[in-house]
Amino acid sequence: MKQPFEKRELKKKSENLSDWYTDVILKSELADYAPVKGCMVIRPYGFSIWEKVQEIFNGLMKTKGVQNAYFPLFIPLSLLEKEKEHVQGFSPELAIVTIGGREKLKDPLVVRPTSETIIYAMYAKWIHSWRDLPMLINQWNNVVRWEKRTYLFLRTTEFLWQEGHTAHETEKEAMEMVLTALDWYRQVYEDYFALPVVYGIKSQSEKFAGAKATYAIEALMPDGKALQAATSHNLGQNFSKPFDIHFQNREGKEDFVWQTSWGISTRSLGGLFMAHGDDNGLILPPKIAPIQVVIMPIFQKDRESVISYCGQLKEVLTNGGIRVHIDNREEPSVGRRFNEWEIKGVPLRFEVGQRETTDRSVTVARRDTGQKVTLTRDQMLIETEKLLVTIQGQLFTKQKEFLTKNTHDVDSYEGFKKIMETSRGYLRALWCEDAVCEAAIKKETKASTRCLLLETKNEQGACIHCGKAATHRWLFAQAY
């Protein structure tokens, strides 16, 4: 006989972050390994968080008139090859369909790793005049970049994302779009995931294959490693020229459009799950939690009155816009079910027994701090709302403190190496902007350039590695 998954023995975050991360994702039923190498299954609990991200991001995109559409999964290899740097960057990661309808294909089809080429072939057809611009299109889809080993959410062959693709009359307008998208990502991470980010421009060697410049937001994980959470690219005219996306401008002359693309994927959820959480399981920020309150009826004798009272509480909370679930299962034991909801990271647990039913009250336990308070039914809705806001804020503050504490200016390579061997974190160091130097630092310390923060001021100094002249302090970190 098959054995149900053992939920109690969760691995400890305080002992091994990576083991805990995989274990908590499986046991909270966010996701599971699939019977296909490199792939995962996103289970309903995890998928409902992704649906929340979609809802939030669709709302943000709507403010600027970005519209959703759908482009094909398959890209003819010949089309992908039109932008040289682009195909070079992606070719090691491609999955290729060579057989279709029992026949060998003459022009093999690439399973999209990203959709610039197929979308821009259409833009060339659709864009004629400045009146057609800006063209602001997004798609939510699945993309494939070959991986041999799965790291749940963080590294999978197939992942879900959105990819925004815009075309503009001027580079100035395109740059505004690049930064607007970057700020939308910052909002998703900071305002919903309760994770502070840094954001800036990537170095030439770290940029998107085919972009003129790549901007990214990055979050810091509990082990001091950075996670690139989303990227936004200024494509310049790098694609519009080979794809011949030209238009008649306001002066009646032909010009090539200026383009951007930007994306956030299910990878970003990995950061959310890894950053918060403790030895007891996930801790989901209330704004993104599929269930914000779990109501646990605890029976001694008068089962019906407890159940009925729980139903009333649920109705009040639901009408107040709070996402509630009543757990009235008879098995497993109450203690075991408490553990399950802790593993799942539900922000608030309402305990309702005979006493609470008689008193018209409820005992509320916070997932993040473990604190318990008793609320009367009359004050319940408003106090619950306050608690959810408080938790959201405190989770962010805690992460912000962690980020600040683990961001250092360093001016000696010895100091740089020492920190990378111990606590890690972000190091702000002068770098000469030579890719050779960047590669050497990465080889010696595992730390890569993460970005040049947008607000970074010019500085005169020596590169931390080679000592040559450097003008900017870049952000370095080891990264996922």
Added chain:
Amino acid sequence: MKQPFEKRELKKKSENLSDWYTDVILKSELADYAPVKGCMVIRPYGFSIWEKVQEIFNGLMKTKGVQNAYFPLFIPLSLLEKEKEHVQGFSPELAIVTIGGREKLKDPLVVRPTSETIIYAMYAKWIHSWRDLPMLINQWNNVVRWEKRTYLFLRTTEFLWQEGHTAHETEKEAMEMVLTALDWYRQVYEDYFALPVVYGIKSQSEKFAGAKATYAIEALMPDGKALQAATSHNLGQNFSKPFDIHFQNREGKEDFVWQTSWGISTRSLGGLFMAHGDDNGLILPPKIAPIQVVIMPIFQKDRESVISYCGQLKEVLTNGGIRVHIDNREEPSVGRRFNEWEIKGVPLRFEVGQRETTDRSVTVARRDTGQKVTLTRDQMLIETEKLLVTIQGQLFTKQKEFLTKNTHDVDSYEGFKKIMETSRGYLRALWCEDAVCEAAIKKETKASTRCLLLETKNEQGACIHCGKAATHRWLFAQAY
């Protein structure tokens, strides 16, 4: 220089349905051909209709507790082969990935044509006891079934759909789910698409590969051909046995689960576009139309007051929950823009000129009938709501009349053939239920069995083709 798409010369529905259908889909910007054989691009206007279907169907599924999840795009060929009838049915249509990450794959990966096998491999892992049942999971995704020629929406290699997959303790419960899903599809088609459907069980030769029985809803197109709009399958234990999805039942014994799967795809939108509409373009039923009202400011002199008045109208309608767009482009001409919105099938056009602005009124033109009425600003919201309801109802009634008029009982094969050569439509005829006879009828008349209507009563008679004993009157039609 590129030429903008010529919008005015729309092909006539009254002359050639098929030419009109393709032309109106391209010119209304619902979709476009992609630079990949067999594939299409769903443009923002078309995709927003699909998003509406998703919203409606998510709402219906929620009433029964079906949850969304995501399973991998790729299925190892070895997994697909576990259910013999299933793999036989799909193997002519498969797209197969043989190269991944620059290496030839030992076990080639099939791009999912449907996800029974990959999902049920997970169900075997997740289901242990009757307490885990019913398991009710749905996914919205893309699937691939090889096609050489594209017929926009109706036949494409890749299409979007939802696939629901459920597991139950008993066959009775599974059958309830099969019929519930079928009724959800009926609701989507009848209540939103304004298209009456017939629904029933498919013949053995027309059923889903691997199912015990397939149920379908079908709509009748203007040329008298049927369109299978959605299907719902009773899988029995056909998959749970080879995939070993067993559970401990309430009596403590091991049993295999009873399963269902059901889907509706972007193909269903093809029926929506083809059925309604006339020589001037699409006619979208208000409940599914992305834009229900287009406001057209018509300037003579006092441009600002007209624009400002249009803004007020939009605000009132939007606050009333109506989807509104103001077309204040300066080009092309007003007449040309009228044509554009007619092609796009927007249910109501509001014309607002100097006179309307001064009178605080609006001139409203109906897309379906061309009728014009003048509304005062005070009665505008309520009258617009009424008009939208009226249009929705009248579109349905018109289609219902067409369906009734084109459904005939026939008792002679000569009569059967004659109708199939002329007006087509649904023919209800006695059939012996022998697949050989079914194939002969199809070869001779192009008409296939569509379904056995659920309410069909037993009858004693002779098969319309071979004259052998027959007990049921089946529905026959030529089909897309």
